[in-house]
Amino acid sequence: MAKHIVATVDEIPQGERKIVEIGGRSIGVFNIKGQFYALRNICPHQGGPLCEGRLTGFVMADKPGGEYRYERRGEIIRCPWHGWEYDVTTGQSWVDPTSVRTRSYEVEVATADALPSSYQPGPYTAETFEVSVDQEYVVVELPG
Amino acid sequence: MSEHTRIDCDIHNEVPDLEALYPYLPDHWLAYCRESAFNGPDAADYPESVPTTARDGSSPKPDLAEVQARVLDDVEIGILNCAYRVQSVRNEDLAASLATAVNQWQVEHWLEKETRLRASIVVPSHSPPLAAREIDRWGDHPGFVQVILPVRAEAPYGNRRYDPIYEAAIRHDLALGINYGGAPGHPPTPTGWPSYFIEDYAGMAQIFQSQVISLVCEGAFERFPSLRVALIEGGFTWLPSLMWRIDKEWKGLRHNTPYVRRRPSEYMRTHLRFTIQPLDAPPNPLHLAQILEQCGAEDLLLYASDYPHSHDSQDFLLDLLTADQREKIDSANARTFYRL
Amino acid sequence: MTAQFDSTAIAERGAVTKDRTNGHDAADPDASVQQGARYRAPLDTAIIDTDIHIYFPTQDVLRSYLEPHWQEYHQTFGQRGYDGSHFPRAMPNAARHDAWPDDGTPPGSNLPLLQKQLLDEWNIEIGVLNPLVGAGEQRNLAFGAAFARATNEWQLAEWLEPDPRLRASIIVPWEDGELSAAEIDRWGSHPGFVHALLIARTKEPLGRRKYWPMYEAACRHDVPIAIHFGGAGGAPITGSGFPNHYIEDHGGMPQTFQAQVISLIFEGVFHQFPTLKFVLIEGGFAWIPPMLWRMDSAWRKLGSEVPHVTEPPSELFRRHFWVSTQPMEEPFQPEQFRQLLGHLDLDDNLLFATDYPHWDFDSPDRAFPIPLDKERRRKFMAENARALYNL
Numbered sequence: 001m002a003k004h005i006v007a008t009v010d011e012i013p014q015g016e017r018k019i020v021e022i023g024g025r026s027i028g029v030f031n032i033k034g035q036f037y038a039l040r041n042i043c044p045h046q047g048g049p050l051c052e053g054r055l056t057g058f059v060m061a062d063k064p065g066g067e068y069r070y071e072r073r074g075e076i077i078r079c080p081w082h083g084w085e086y087d088v089t090t091g092q093s094w095v096d097p098t099s100v101r102t103r104s105y106e107v108e109v110a111t112a113d114a115l116p117s118s119y120q121p122g123p124y125t126a127e128t129f130e131v132s133v134d135q136e137y138v139v140v141e142l143p144g
Numbered sequence: 145m146s147e148h149t150r151i152d153c154d155i156h157n158e159v160p161d162l163e164a165l166y167p168y169l170p171d172h173w174l175a176y177c178r179e180s181a182f183n184g185p186d187a188a189d190y191p192e193s194v195p196t197t198a199r200d201g202s203s204p205k206p207d208l209a210e211v212q213a214r215v216l217d218d219v220e221i222g223i224l225n226c227a228y229r230v231q232s233v234r235n236e237d238l239a240a241s242l243a244t245a246v247n248q249w250q251v252e253h254w255l256e257k258e259t260r261l262r263a264s265i266v267v268p269s270h271s272p273p274l275a276a277r278e279i280d281r282w283g284d285h286p287g288f289v290q291v292i293l294p295v296r297a298e299a300p301y302g303n304r305r306y307d308p309i310y311e312a313a314i315r316h317d318l319a320l321g322i323n324y325g326g327a328p329g330h331p332p333t334p335t336g337w338p339s340y341f342i343e344d345y346a347g348m349a350q351i352f353q354s355q356v357i358s359l360v361c362e363g364a365f366e367r368f369p370s371l372r373v374a375l376i377e378g379g380f381t382w383l384p385s386l387m388w389r390i391d392k393e394w395k396g397l398r399h400n401t402p403y404v405r406r407r408p409s410e411y412m413r414t415h416l417r418f419t420i421q422p423l424d425a426p427p428n429p430l431h432l433a434q435i436l437e438q439c440g441a442e443d444l445l446l447y448a449s450d451y452p453h454s455h456d457s458q459d460f461l462l463d464l465l466t467a468d469q470r471e472k473i474d475s476a477n478a479r480t481f482y483r484l
Numbered sequence: 485m486t487a488q489f490d491s492t493a494i495a496e497r498g499a500v501t502k503d504r505t506n507g508h509d510a511a512d513p514d515a516s517v518q519q520g521a522r523y524r525a526p527l528d529t530a531i532i533d534t535d536i537h538i539y540f541p542t543q544d545v546l547r548s549y550l551e552p553h554w555q556e557y558h559q560t561f562g563q564r565g566y567d568g569s570h571f572p573r574a575m576p577n578a579a580r581h582d583a584w585p586d587d588g589t590p591p592g593s594n595l596p597l598l599q600k601q602l603l604d605e606w607n608i609e610i611g612v613l614n615p616l617v618g619a620g621e622q623r624n625l626a627f628g629a630a631f632a633r634a635t636n637e638w639q640l641a642e643w644l645e646p647d648p649r650l651r652a653s654i655i656v657p658w659e660d661g662e663l664s665a666a667e668i669d670r671w672g673s674h675p676g677f678v679h680a681l682l683i684a685r686t687k688e689p690l691g692r693r694k695y696w697p698m699y700e701a702a703c704r705h706d707v708p709i710a711i712h713f714g715g716a717g718g719a720p721i722t723g724s725g726f727p728n729h730y731i732e733d734h735g736g737m738p739q740t741f742q743a744q745v746i747s748l749i750f751e752g753v754f755h756q757f758p759t760l761k762f763v764l765i766e767g768g769f770a771w772i773p774p775m776l777w778r779m780d781s782a783w784r785k786l787g788s789e790v791p792h793v794t795e796p797p798s799e800l801f802r803r804h805f806w807v808s809t810q811p812m813e814e815p816f817q818p819e820q821f822r823q824l825l826g827h828l829d830l831d832d833n834l835l836f837a838t839d840y841p842h843w844d845f846d847s848p849d850r851a852f853p854i855p856l857d858k859e860r861r862r863k864f865m866a867e868n869a870r871a872l873y874n875l
Binding site: 302334343346425 | 574684685688689690691692717718719723724727729730732740742744746747750751768771773775777778779780781783785786787788789790811814815816843844
Binding site: 044045046047048049052053054078080081082083 | 522524574575580581582583843844845846847849850851
């Protein structure tokens with residue numbers, strides 16, 4: 001496991017995302033209701049840039065002609081190419097939960113003080129380290 | 145009786161002419177029919193002399209004796225599909241009375257005279273409330289197992305305007321049979337009217353495909369989970385391609401019809417059955433075997449002679465089947481589907 | 485890290501755990517296919533994209549190519565087509581969400597973005613432009629003709645001349661055979677224009693004789709006629725009335741293509757025009773084999789009605805039709821895709837297409853669900869199109 005600093009907490013407000021390049025991989029880091037999630041920026045279907053898609057909710061209906069319900073607002077990402085829906089919090093696709101998931105990564109928020117020297121700075125290195133010590137960093141953990 | 149006892153899911157019993165219905169029409173419509181130039185429905189889906197309408201030696205409108213002699217020999221049960229297109233009659237009240245007359249005629253001339261036969265209720269489906277009334281009229285008669293709808297209609301059958309028909313069919317535990325043809329006034333293609341009969345005939349398969357898309361995507365099977373639909377005389381070799389396409393569409397457009405909660409192909413497999421004539425088979429039997437495998441056809445197909453219509457021999461298909469598959473397609477699938 | 489999906493992983497809020505791959509990165513393509521993930525092909529040495537869409541960035545740009553009196557007409561009356569057939573699309577402009585230029589102009593209207601996202605990204609050797617601007621759907625046929633001509637001049641000036649990788653379509657007012665023939669005559673010998681473009685939902689089936697002057701002109705210049713997904717011709721979009729949903733409109737396009745093929749073959753177009761070629765674009769192709777089986781069977785029984793059809797429809801189809809691959813068929817099992825290619829028997833006539841910038845875009849490396857043998861792949865990705873269009 002290798003930890004990468006990818007952003008400051010301030011940099012990704014609620015409902016926003018940042019797409020970063022770590023170890024040759026494009027990864028989207030999302031702030032959803034104060035929690036951070038990271039997804040590989042590739043749709044398993046045809047390779048579209050999943051994390052550039054629209055953040056939306058999940059539409060449900062029990063039957064035709066009945067009520068539509070709009071739930072999980074802002075927690076579902078729709079692939080910008082073919083519109084497949086994924087749950088950002090789990091990487092789970094809705095259409096075919098048994099066979100399609102995108103890769104998600106552990107994200108944690110570390111205070112600057114607590115950053116151990118083993119963390120590998122991500123592409124954001126220079127700027128991040130210039131932030132004051134009481135600032136919080138977003139760290140993505142990548143499988144080695 | 146031959147070795148295989150079959151259930152034949154498509155035998156045509158056509159009304160010979162309007163006068164055959166006179167005994168069953170109410171007085172005012174009888175007078176109207178006699179006094180006007182009205183001569184029955186305006187549908188050209190089965191021109192009597194074209195080679196697909198009747199096979200050699202058969203009549204395009206066979207009577208009971210002909211059906212008994214030429215079809216029922218190795219048949220345990222035969223299902224009649226009358227293609228009298230009352231839907232082409234714009235006057236809905238007249239259409240409804242014609243439908244009642246046709247159904248009464250079916251009872252007296254077919255069901256009461258031959259116990260091996262079952263029939264399909266003809267309904268004015270362009271007026272769903274009147275159609276539902278007609279279904280209620282006959283729904284408890286043990287001879288009727290199905291409501292028949294022409295594949296060409298004013299609106300695709302997933303549309304909610306048809307719900308009264310489906311409610312009535314379910315009330316009486318009847319299947320729906322969507323059948324080749326119809327005359328709703330719309331062109332039979334999405335691009336207007338073709339010139340030739342052969343275009344209508346070859347193009348009819350694409351209308352069946354549109355009906356399947358509609359039933360699934362408009363959620364008919366979510367509204368009516370016990371609805372069962374036979375697609376009669378529309379072919380089936382197109383089914384894998386349609387399943388793949390609509391499943392793919394749904395993955396990206398699920399939120400457009402959120403009540404469609406399962407893969408479209410699952411609804412197709414669960415709710416639809418297909419008669420085997422016409423086969424519309426590939427020339428290579430291996431390719432036909434692959435098509436059967438791709439859509440799980442052994443559970444979906446219903447044996448049918450489509451008498452008196454004329455198509456390529458169904459033996460090309462039947463010869464590919466194992467004994468178990470043959471038994472399913474010959475009778476077991478129909479027995480379950482039609483509750484026989 | 486192995487590419488294993490860990491089904492036991494449970495997400496905890498704030499700390500999503502575990503790897504969620506599905507075999508996407510598997511080194512062996514066949515292994516990844518078996519795990520249900522998408523096969524990814526090695527980069528092709530040559531790609532010809534036969535379906536790219538461009539749009540006018542603004543209506544002012546369109547007007548700048550029209551004659552003054554048509555500018556005024558367009559300003560006053562706008563575009564008048566066959567209305568009442570609107571299926572609100574799930575995606576604005578039916579486009580990829582990532583294909584919108586920063587300046588807010590429509591996807592497909594910005595050459596540098598198209599170059600970056602498509603031509604450079606995938607190293608596309610040649611791309612065929614199919615502008616779906618609505619010229620052929622104008623009820624005012626004279627305006628449609630002016631609109632078509634303006635579109636063709638715009639393609640030449642703003643797309644073909646700046647980027648030598650691009651080829652254009654001859655836009656025609658297809659509901660008028662004579663006006664369409666005139667437009668084909670105008671551009672037919674220009675090497676930058678590779679086919680005349682129609683849409684699938686015409687007012688009448690395309691085999692009808694009113695369209696024949698257009699075909700005669702196409703033969704004169706040896707220019708194929710392309711029929712592209714979409715359109716509105718006034719008839720309900722199924723043979724059984726109007727459906728309700730976009731998924732039925734979009735998913736129902738193969739039925740329209742079937743109607744057109746049935747018409748073109750049985751109305752005798754190829755008897756009249758033995759050298760005429762059609763390209764079916766954005767209809768997919770799995771519907772073709774069962775349609776041909778049915779047509780052959782119908783012809784054996786009913787051929788006497790159409791004595792001008794003197795050979796089996798399937799043979800006419802394989803000689804006169806080319807088909808773009810997008811939206812690529814996605815069978816349940818990869819092996820079924822191989823079976824489909826066998827049923828299709830159209831190895832020399834399949835043409836790869838991306839459909840950029842539309843949402844059902846096919847990506848060159850991941851569109852085919854199975855590895856193809858080298859020769860087939862070369863043909864589909866580039867060589868069939870090169871041969872058809874003399875590129």
